[in-house]
Amino acid sequence: MADGLQKRLQNELDKFQSVQKDVAKHIGLRQQLEGQLSENSLVKEELDRLEDGAGVFKMVGPALIKQDLSEAKQNVQKRIDYINGELKRHDNLIKELEKKAESHRDSLNKLQHQFQQAQVKAAAKS
Amino acid sequence: MEPKKLTRLQEEQLKAINDTKTKITQLEKYKEDYTALRNKLKTFPDELSHEIMVPFGKLAFMPGKIVHTNEILVLLGDNWFVERSASQAAEIANRRIKDLDTKLVDLNKQRKLLEPRLNFTSEFRTALENSSEVKEIVEEYDEEKERLWDEQHRRNVRKYKAELRQSSINKTIKENKAEGKPATDFELWSRLNELEMLEKEKGELNSEFDGDSNGSADDISESDKEKILKRRVSWADVEEKTLQRNSPVDPDIHEAPTDEDDTDDSNDDETIRPVQRVIRFTHTPTPTKLSHQVSDSGDGRIQSPADLYKLYSPKSILKKTSGSGDVSVACVKETDSTVCDNSGALEPFHLSEEVEPHKVITESLHDADVPLAFSKDILPPSSSQKAFTGLVLEKSTTGQLKSLETEKHIVSEVKTSAQDPPKRISKFKAGRMSQQSH
Numbered sequence: 344m345a346d347g348l349q350k351r352l353q354n355e356l357d358k359f360q361s362v363q364k365d366v367a368k369h370i371g372l373r374q375q376l377e378g379q380l381s382e383n384s385l386v387k388e389e390l391d392r393l394e395d396g397a398g399v400f401k402m403v404g405p406a407l408i409k410q411d412l413s414e415a416k417q418n419v420q421k422r423i424d425y426i427n428g429e430l431k432r433h434d435n436l437i438k439e440l441e442k443k444a445e446s447h448r449d450s451l452n453k454l455q456h457q458f459q460q461a462q463v464k465a466a467a468k469s
Numbered sequence: 470m471e472p473k474k475l476t477r478l479q480e481e482q483l484k485a486i487n488d489t490k491t492k493i494t495q496l497e498k499y500k501e502d503y504t505a506l507r508n509k510l511k512t513f514p515d516e517l518s519h520e521i522m523v524p525f526g527k528l529a530f531m532p533g534k535i536v537h538t539n540e541i542l543v544l545l546g547d548n549w550f551v552e553r554s555a556s557q558a559a560e561i562a563n564r565r566i567k568d569l570d571t572k573l574v575d576l577n578k579q580r581k582l583l584e585p586r587l588n589f590t591s592e593f594r595t596a597l598e599n600s601s602e603v604k605e606i607v608e609e610y611d612e613e614k615e616r617l618w619d620e621q622h623r624r625n626v627r628k629y630k631a632e633l634r635q636s637s638i639n640k641t642i643k644e645n646k647a648e649g650k651p652a653t654d655f656e657l658w659s660r661l662n663e664l665e666m667l668e669k670e671k672g673e674l675n676s677e678f679d680g681d682s683n684g685s686a687d688d689i690s691e692s693d694k695e696k697i698l699k700r701r702v703s704w705a706d707v708e709e710k711t712l713q714r715n716s717p718v719d720p721d722i723h724e725a726p727t728d729e730d731d732t733d734d735s736n737d738d739e740t741i742r743p744v745q746r747v748i749r750f751t752h753t754p755t756p757t758k759l760s761h762q763v764s765d766s767g768d769g770r771i772q773s774p775a776d777l778y779k780l781y782s783p784k785s786i787l788k789k790t791s792g793s794g795d796v797s798v799a800c801v802k803e804t805d806s807t808v809c810d811n812s813g814a815l816e817p818f819h820l821s822e823e824v825e826p827h828k829v830i831t832e833s834l835h836d837a838d839v840p841l842a843f844s845k846d847i848l849p850p851s852s853s854q855k856a857f858t859g860l861v862l863e864k865s866t867t868g869q870l871k872s873l874e875t876e877k878h879i880v881s882e883v884k885t886s887a888q889d890p891p892k893r894i895s896k897f898k899a900g901r902m903s904q905q906s907h
Binding site for chain 1: 542543545546550552561585590851
């Protein structure tokens with residue numbers, strides 16, 4: 344009985360830890376996305392300040408490729424939107440994972456209680 | 470608090486502070502770089518070409534020149550470059566410096582928040598360790614207990630508030646007694662409201678009254694009311710007490726419980742009349758079916774929710790103060806001179822649901838223009854012995870029991886005594902008895 348409990352406890356613990364890892368990973372991704380978002384918004388600001396005709400270049404690998412200003416602006420805007428979407432998706436994922444983690448935590452607690460009680464009983468018996 | 474936990478807390482706080490500090494230093498470095506860059510950019514247009522030592526790999530330099538100093542490719546971020554002149558680039562640099570400044574300010578604020586926390590924990594710790602005078606007060610937190618306590622607390626608060634209300638009502642009664650005649654109608658009516666509430670509460674509190682003990686209670690509350698009313702009203706030789714049990718009542722029908730505003734009101738009005746009034750009435754045999762008729766399904770078959778009401782007559786959930794089926798309105802109206810003209814042949818009263826008994830009373834009384842100053846004169850001579858004769862039409866949407874309640878209403882008014890609370894019989898018994906009578 345105690346062994347069974349222990350096994351279950353171990354299982355729950357593993358699951359909980361894996362879920363937590365996922366949560367952490369997604370949070371990291373999200374932060375990265377946030378950084379990219381702020382960067383891109385800065386770029387957009389600067390591009391807006393540019394007067395027409397100024398040279399805009401995109402670095403593709405080792406080369407700088409000239410871009411049209413309006414095109415560049417559009418590209419940056421699209422990128423910003425894309426990042427926003429990704430951010431939301433990540434947010435949702437994180438929420439779900441956190442909920443899972445909560446449930447795991449709860450079950451872990453319960454199992455721990457039971458385990459302790461079982462131990463106490465065993466100790467009382469012996 | 471154990472020292473281990475305290476150390477742990479200190480560690481965490483320290484870590485947070487250190488993080489903030491590193492960020493601050495980093496940003497400050499960036500800021501320095503940018504300012505240097507900006508200065509350099511400003512000097513570029515000074516000369517056609519600058520001589521510099523060009524870095525070669527990691528460890529070597531070579532003398533060289535910077536030409537075309539006005540063409541500067543600025544990295545905006547995310548692999549986007551833009552060609553700018555030196556002054557424009559300097560502007561970009563300025564903007565970046567400004568951003569950094571704001572970030573630095575935020576970080577400093579954060580650090581200032583965190584540092585006192587650390588200080589406090591350390592002080593706490595040293596105080597604990599050193600002086601024996603400083604004792605730690607530990608309150609154990611058990612969620613279950615907290616929840617129970619919370620519920621108990623809420624109950625206590627409710628009780629307390631009820632008591633407060635009660636005491637405030639009592640206080641106002643005493644105050645009014647001391648004050649004397651209140652001037653306005655409005656005050657009178659508010660006074661009446663208070664009294665009704667008071668009686669309601671008394672009625673609710675005294676839930677185990679028998680018929681006999683009821684009488685005494687009635688008398689007391691009635692006399693209270695009368696006393697209070699007496700101050701404002703000039704009763705002629707009113708024999709209120711005699712009216713209490715004189716009017717013939719249908720023996721099968723018993724009075725409804727006290728919590729009816731209309732009964733109190735109507736009872737008041739009844740007691741006002743100096744002449745004994747007899748109210749006779751008959752009921753329409755069955756609850757009349759009104760617009761709530763639905764398609765009549767076969768006997769016993771339920772096809773729509775409305776059919777339920779035909780089969781099982783549930784107890785009405787409406788408060789008895791609601792207007793529907795409230796016959797009390799009719800009786801009270803009798804005091805109004807206009808209505809009493811029909812004393813001879815009264816058509817069955819169709820009581821509109823909108824008419825609230827209380828409102829009616831108000832109106833009628835206001836018409837009279839002397840609040841509660843009823844004398845024999847107001848009451849029309851035509852309705853000498855019969856206050857209300859006629860057919861009481863009962864609106865019942867919920868079937869038999871509803872008619873039962875209206876019966877109770879009527880009966881309670883018929884009893885010209887303002888019995889508060891009147892004879893108490895459980896509704897079920899009353900229902901059974903009335904059903905027997907029918």
